[in-house]
Amino acid sequence: GFGRIENLEEYCNVKALFLEGNCFETLEGLPPLKSLKCLFVQQNCLNEISHLEELEGLDTLNISNNHISMIENLSCCPNLRTFTCTNNLLSTYESISHLAECKSISTLDLQFNRLDDPKILEIFKQMPNLRCLYLKGNPVVSQIKNYRKTLISSIPTLTYLDDRPVFDNERAICDAWANGGLEAERSTRTRLIEEEEGRRRRNHNFLTQLRANAVRDRRRRLGLPEEDSDPDLESLDDEYDVPEEPKELIQARKQFQAYLVEHGLEVGPTEAAVEPRTFCTSCVGP
Incomplete structure (x- = not known):
């Protein structure tokens, strides 16, 4: 791969630049794009984040799989919303404290670093637009007690944490836990379940009433007495009458059973059933 960035000056209107998989040790050489x-x-040999001052319109930066041990020099990109810095060497509170100055970041991916200080939560609290946060693969995940509930209740803007979204019900439960402990959490869970059951019951009653109104309206248009039964279904009753089996079929089954007994053959449960059965005429041939 390439060892340095150069000769990009003529691409002044480029909107996306893919430089992954090279041998860059620095971003020096980036023109004012x-x-x-x-x-x-990503996948270079970068040791630091620098030379971004001329990229004021930058929205997305992926600097994963490098040798970054300190997040710095990002506040010069006021429009940066997505920052991905996975598989690097970040380990301390100080190594990511600069993120508190990056107010525009909404998606932050720091997976598979070495972060182990629970105090980093204070940094995320200072990021007013933080929506999606990924910390999987860092020791801090096991260092923070009740990790998921703690982060959700501490970062009110969060809508996605690690492997799944943060729905309204989960946020309500986490907030209750943070404010009132387990008892408040249980009470909130019960309330949410009751509210959901109430919504389902109201929807069921609404649909039932809707159907009943439609049936009454149909009977009225057909000049039938007012009842709750659907005239369209009533007309199907005669069509699907199920008659008994013909006497000839019953007699033939009995003769077959006698033949099996006479020749010492095993009589299975099917052959032993000689009682008349019903069948659907639409399912058999003439």
């Missing part, structure tokens, strides 16, 4: 929105420099 005013239109650049997305920069992908």
Whole structure:
């Protein structure tokens, strides 16, 4: 791969730049690309984040799989919303404290680093637009007691944490737990279940009433007496009458059973059933 960034000056209107899988040790050489929105420099040999000052319009930066031990120099990108820095060397509170100055970031991916200080939660609290946070693969996940409930209740803007979204019910439960402990959490769970059952019951009653109104309206249009039965279904009753089996079939089954007994053959449960049965004429041939 390439060892340095150069000769990009003529691409002044480029919006996405893919430089992954090279040998860059620095981002020096990036020209002032005013239109650049997305920069992908994962899988290089970068030791620091720098030379982004001229990229004021940058929206997405992926700097994963490098040798980054300190997040820095991002606040010069006021429009940065998605920052991905997985599989690097971040380990301490100080190594990511600069994120508190990056107010525009909404999606932050720090998976598979070495972060182990529960105090990093205070940094995320200072990010007013943080929506999606990924911390899987860091020791801090097991260091924070009640990890998921703690983060959700501490970051009110969060809508996605690690492997799944944060729905309204989960947030209500986490907030109750944070404010009133387990008792408040149980009470909130019970209330949410009752509210859901109430919604289902109201929907069922509404649909039942809707159907009943439709049946009454149909009977009225057909000049039938007012009842709850559907005239369209009543007309099907005669069509699907199920008659008894013909006497000839019953007699033939009995003769077959006698033949099996006479020749010492085993009589299975099917052959032993000689009582008249009913069948649907629409299911057999003439």
